[in-house]
Amino acid sequence: MEGLASLKAPFQATPFLSSRPKTWDLPTQLIFYKRNSFSTFSVRAQVESTDGSAAVSSSGESVTDALKIKEWEVGMLQNEVASSQGIRIRRRPPSGPPLHYVGPFQFRLQNEGNTPRNILEEIVWNKDKEVSQLKERKPLSVLKKALENAPPARDFIGALRAANDRTGLPGLIAEVKKASPSRGILRENFDPVEIAKSYEKGGAACLSVLTDEKYFKGSFENLELIRKAGVKCPLLCKEFIVDAWQLYYARTKGADAVLLIAAVLPDLDIKYMIKICKILGLTALVEVHDEREFDRVLAIEGIELIGINNRNLETFELDISITKKLLEGERGKIIRERDIIMVGESGLFTPEDIAFVQGAGVRAILVGESIVKQSDPGKGISNLFGKDISI
Numbered sequence: 001m002e003g004l005a006s007l008k009a010p011f012q013a014t015p016f017l018s019s020r021p022k023t024w025d026l027p028t029q030l031i032f033y034k035r036n037s038f039s040t041f042s043v044r045a046q047v048e049s050t051d052g053s054a055a056v057s058s059s060g061e062s063v064t065d066a067l068k069i070k071e072w073e074v075g076m077l078q079n080e081v082a083s084s085q086g087i088r089i090r091r092r093p094p095s096g097p098p099l100h101y102v103g104p105f106q107f108r109l110q111n112e113g114n115t116p117r118n119i120l121e122e123i124v125w126n127k128d129k130e131v132s133q134l135k136e137r138k139p140l141s142v143l144k145k146a147l148e149n150a151p152p153a154r155d156f157i158g159a160l161r162a163a164n165d166r167t168g169l170p171g172l173i174a175e176v177k178k179a180s181p182s183r184g185i186l187r188e189n190f191d192p193v194e195i196a197k198s199y200e201k202g203g204a205a206c207l208s209v210l211t212d213e214k215y216f217k218g219s220f221e222n223l224e225l226i227r228k229a230g231v232k233c234p235l236l237c238k239e240f241i242v243d244a245w246q247l248y249y250a251r252t253k254g255a256d257a258v259l260l261i262a263a264v265l266p267d268l269d270i271k272y273m274i275k276i277c278k279i280l281g282l283t284a285l286v287e288v289h290d291e292r293e294f295d296r297v298l299a300i301e302g303i304e305l306i307g308i309n310n311r312n313l314e315t316f317e318l319d320i321s322i323t324k325k326l327l328e329g330e331r332g333k334i335i336r337e338r339d340i341i342m343v344g345e346s347g348l349f350t351p352e353d354i355a356f357v358q359g360a361g362v363r364a365i366l367v368g369e370s371i372v373k374q375s376d377p378g379k380g381i382s383n384l385f386g387k388d389i390s391i
C-alpha cells in the first residue's frame with residue numbers, strides 16, 4: 001500500500017476519475033477534464049516563476065511527467081467516450097500508461113497491441129500524426145490569416161438540389177480519385193484538372209477531391225489546382241478529418257464542403273465541427289454506415305446533408321442495399337420532414353443502381369470508381385445514368 005501511495009501521480013485534481021462517471025455523463029466530464037488539464041499549464045508557469053528552478057510538484061514528480069500522464073488519460077477518456085457511442089475506431093494507438101501511472105483500474109490495464117485493428121483505424125492513426133506535424137508548420141493563427149485570401153465558399157447543397165430539380169435524377173458528386181486501399185490504382189494517367197473539367201462537362205453537380213496522399217494517392221495540391229482552374233462545381237474535400245484544424249486548412253485550399261465520418265468522430269466532435277463549418281461557410285457531409293451511426297447523427301442539430309456509405313470502411317464490404325435499409329421506416333420519415341438531402345455513396349455502377357438508391361430516397365449520389373476509370377470520365381457519367389445529363 002505504501003508503495004502505491006508513493007507512486008501517486010501529481011496533480012490528480014480530477015475527483016471524478018476515482019468515482020468513475022456513468023458513460024452517458026462522459027462528454028461533459030471530458031470537457032471538464034480537458035479544462036482541468038489546461039490548468040496544469042498555469043500551474044507549471046507558477047511553479048517556474050516562483051523559484052526559477054525546474055518545475056517539480058509536491059510529490060517530487062516533474063510537471064512534465066504530470067502533463068504526460070494527463071495527456072494519456074485524456075486520450076483514454078476519448079476512446080471511452082467513443083466506444084460508449086458504438087465507435088470502434090480508436091483515435092490513437094494505445095501506447096500504454098506513462099511510468100508511475102496510478103489511475104483508475106480499467107485505464108491501467110489498457111495496453112493492447114499497438115497494431116491497428118483495421119484499415120480505417122490505421123488511416124486515422126496515420127492522419128493524427130500527419131495533422132500534428134502540419135499543425136506545427138501552420139498553426140491555426142496562420143490559417144486564420146490565410147482565410148482572407150481563400151476563394152469564396154460556394155453553395156454545395158444548392159448545387160445538388162438544382163441538379164436534382166433539373167434532371168429529376170440524383171445530383172452527382174463526381175469523385176476525383178486515383179486509388180483506394182480496397183481497389184488499388186484506378187487510373188494510371190491521372191490529370192486531376194482534366195478529369196474535373198470532364199466531369200463538369202458531363203453534368204456533375206459537385207466534385208469530390210480526395211486529399212489523402214498515403215492511402216488514396218490524392219493531395220491538397222489537386223484540390224487547389226482544380227479550384228484555380230476555374231471549375232464551377234462546388235468542391236468536397238475528401239479527407240479523414242480528426243481535428244478542427246483540418247477544416248480551416250481545407251477552406252484555405254478552396255474547399256466548399258468537407259466530409260465528417262461518424263464511424264470516426266464522437267457526437268461532441270461532430271457538433272463542434274459543424275459549428276466551425278458554419279462559421280467558415282463550409283458544408284458538412286456527415287457520413288454514416290449503419291443504423292446506430294445514423295441515429296446519432298439525426299440527433300445532432302443543424303445537419304443538412306447526410307451520406308450513406310455502402311462500403312464498410314473497416315472491412316471494405318460493399319452492399320448498396322444498405323442505403324435502402326437505412327432509409328426505410330421512421331428514419332426515412334424524419335429525413336423527409338426535415339428536408340435533409342441524403343447522398344448514396346460508393347459502389348454505384350449502372351442506371352439500375354442509380355434507380356435503386358433513388359427509389360430508396362436519396363437525392364444525390366457520390367461516385368468514383370465507375371466514372372474515373374473511363375477514358376473519358378464525362379462520358380462515363382452518361383453511361384452511369386444511361387443518358388446524357390449535361391443538358
Ligand SMILES: O=P(O)(O)OC[C@@H](O)[C@@H](O)c1c[nH]c2ccccc12
Nearest residue numbers: 309345346347348366367368369370
Ligand atoms: O469509388 P466508389 O465506390 O464510387 O466510391 C466513391 C466514394 O463513395 C468513396 O470514395 C468514399 C465514400 N466515403 C469515403 C470515405 C473515405 C474514403 C473514401 C470514401
